[in-house]
Amino acid sequence: MKTLKQRFAEKMLPMRDEVKGFLQEHGDTVIHEVTLQQAFGGMRGIKCMAWEPSLLDPLEGIRFRGYTIPELQQKLPKAPGGNEPLPEALFFLLMTGDIPTDEETAEITAEWKKRGELPDYVAQVLDSLPLDTHPMTQFSIGILCQQRDSVFAAQYREGIKKTDYWESTLEDVMTLLARLPAVAAKVYNRTYKNDRKIAPDPKLDWGANFAHMMGYNKEEFRELLRLYLVIHADHEGGNVSAHTTRLVGSALSDAYYSLSGGMNGLAGPLHGLANQEVLRWIMEVKEKLGGTPTKEDLVKFLWDTLNSGQVIPGYGHAVLRKTDPRYMAQREFALKHLPDDEIFKVVSMIFEVAPGILEKHGKAKNPWPNVDAHSGCLLVHYGMTEYDFYTVLFGCSRAMGVLTSLVWDRGLGAPIERPKSFTLQFAKENFIKKG
Ligand SMILES: CC(C)(COP(=O)(O)OP(=O)(O)OC[C@H]1O[C@@H](n2cnc3c(N)ncnc32)[C@H](O)[C@@H]1OP(=O)(O)O)[C@@H](O)C(=O)NCCC(=O)NCCS
Numbered sequence: 001m002k003t004l005k006q007r008f009a010e011k012m013l014p015m016r017d018e019v020k021g022f023l024q025e026h027g028d029t030v031i032h033e034v035t036l037q038q039a040f041g042g043m044r045g046i047k048c049m050a051w052e053p054s055l056l057d058p059l060e061g062i063r064f065r066g067y068t069i070p071e072l073q074q075k076l077p078k079a080p081g082g083n084e085p086l087p088e089a090l091f092f093l094l095m096t097g098d099i100p101t102d103e104e105t106a107e108i109t110a111e112w113k114k115r116g117e118l119p120d121y122v123a124q125v126l127d128s129l130p131l132d133t134h135p136m137t138q139f140s141i142g143i144l145c146q147q148r149d150s151v152f153a154a155q156y157r158e159g160i161k162k163t164d165y166w167e168s169t170l171e172d173v174m175t176l177l178a179r180l181p182a183v184a185a186k187v188y189n190r191t192y193k194n195d196r197k198i199a200p201d202p203k204l205d206w207g208a209n210f211a212h213m214m215g216y217n218k219e220e221f222r223e224l225l226r227l228y229l230v231i232h233a234d235h236e237g238g239n240v241s242a243h244t245t246r247l248v249g250s251a252l253s254d255a256y257y258s259l260s261g262g263m264n265g266l267a268g269p270l271h272g273l274a275n276q277e278v279l280r281w282i283m284e285v286k287e288k289l290g291g292t293p294t295k296e297d298l299v300k301f302l303w304d305t306l307n308s309g310q311v312i313p314g315y316g317h318a319v320l321r322k323t324d325p326r327y328m329a330q331r332e333f334a335l336k337h338l339p340d341d342e343i344f345k346v347v348s349m350i351f352e353v354a355p356g357i358l359e360k361h362g363k364a365k366n367p368w369p370n371v372d373a374h375s376g377c378l379l380v381h382y383g384m385t386e387y388d389f390y391t392v393l394f395g396c397s398r399a400m401g402v403l404t405s406l407v408w409d410r411g412l413g414a415p416i417e418r419p420k421s422f423t424l425q426f427a428k429e430n431f432i433k434k435g
Pocket residue numbers: 269270271274306310311312313314315316317318319363364365366370371372
């Protein structure tokens with residue numbers, strides 16, 4: 001059997017030539033016009049970056065290497081007796097574009113087990129932080145402090161060929177991904193569980209072992225975590241965490257610097273932090289309206305939220321214009337495993353009424369729920385009530401997509417990113433027709 005590294009090289013090396021030839025022939029082709037509104041307005045919708053691991057369609061949602069989430073649930077290898085895909089298998093798919101066999105998946109599981117132990121110094125760095133440090137800050141520091149282990153940085157200092165950058169980057173990425181659950185579990189246990197120590201279980205796959213190290217051993221929670229780690233892994237290249245990881249990496253900063261940067265972006269409330277906001281808000285709904293609300297009360301509550309100038313968390317999206325398939329995957333999980341859960345009932349009721357209200361309100365371009373509208377409800381059901389931690393779980397998953405792209409960027413020899421900026425005065429003098 002070929003290793004992941006060999007399989008990756010088989011795909012990447014021909015593509016390196018293909019991209020070169022493609023650009024020689026078509027490099028001057030204009031693909032987008034940019035308006036001033038876009039330049040001042042978050043560069044929304046400008047097609048200006050290539051990103052291989054996934055592609056987002058506004059109506060259909062995400063496809064990972066061409067596969068929808070239901071297709072991944074069907075085709076990717078699973079844990080024995082399980083129904084949800086293994087995140088390791090998704091990582092193989094993101095890296096190579098091919099669905100792995102059980103053996104190929106097991107190879108990644110074994111490799112991550114081998115590299116997965118948390119170095120003592122990382123635990124010491126984390127232990128030096130005040131306990132009220134946000135879990136995302138701890139997570140990002142836990143990643144960044146490992147930079148001293150970067151093989152890429154060490155080899156770069158020695159002097160290596162540009163065409164070989166990807167090999168040491170892949171080394172870093174494998175070590176980093178292997179250790180992430182241990183970093184996250186350390187953050188969880190020290191912040192909320194009196195710093196209890198749970199040794200990894202070598203019999204378990206990456207996701208199940210992650211659940212185990214956080215103290216969750218129910219098979220249903222393992223399945224949930226596997227699904228969670230798969231569906232949050234990538235959402236094409238323009239979102240904040242993906243774009244930041246790439247931008248930092250484009251300076252040839254190594255995987256540790258790059259991912260830590262991406263995670264700082266994921267920690268923003270308009271991005272990954274929305275999942276903790278959603279749950280806080282749903283608990284407020286339950287508290288204010290007393291248990292499961294009536295539809296009338298809920299409608300009034302939603303209008304009150306909007307009229308007080310707040311957003312309905314978990315609803316809307318910068319690109320999507322339909323219900324997020326990642327929301328639907330989680331809804332289906334809930335319908336199967338926890339149909340009578342109280343919070344799930346509230347989440348479902350919000351799903352029934354919020355899109356109509358947001359449409360009437362007339363501001364949000366997308367009135368439908370996104371991934372964050374559902375995830376907290378599932379985690380709370382299994383006892384994970386520490387909302388502030390949820391974005392760390394998101395980060396462990398997102399790392400797979402953005403680090404895949406980093407290896408690809410190194411393979412394809414991507415240059416440093418450097419868009420041109422301008423001032424308002426420059427825009428007035430140069431872009432606006434006079435007379
Ligand atoms: C996701 C989000 C940041 C996308 O932002 P965006 O691309 O600028 O969204 P839109 O273009 O639809 O925004 C247009 C207007 O609708 C408002 N809007 C968007 N989503 C809204 C929501 N869920 N509730 C109320 N108003 C909303 C925006 O605040 C904006 O108002 P403004 O013109 O007064 O500034 C936005 O929908 C949002 O804040 N959602 C809630 C937070 C969330 O769920 N984030 C997770 C994202 S995965």
